[in-house]
Amino acid sequence: METKRKVKPVAKILNERCDGNPWCPSMRVCPIGAIKVKESRGLIMKKVVLEVDKTKCTGCGKCLNYCAHRAITIN
Ligand code: SF4
DSSP, rough: OOOOOOOOOOOOTTTTTTTOOOOOHHHHTTTTEEEEEEEEOOOOOOEEEEETTTTTTTOOOOGGGGOOOOOOEOO
8 A cells, every 4th residue: 555755844935936135034034044045146236046945944934924025835
């Protein structure tokens, strides 16, 4: 008999929606610092590419409420 493995839900950044704000409120509000800067671009008008550390993320969903662009999903 096949058993389904339970996968814990984690946050995911939708880069096509993210505005690349280096002061991203979702990143700052994460209680365990699971959202990190993956890449930083530009000298004057800085933009960042964010990523979620799946090993740290608890799937609490707090970051969702702080993203004005709806660029974070949990699944
Ligand atoms: S779901 Fe919770 S733990 Fe995961 S990145 Fe968002 S705020 Fe952090």
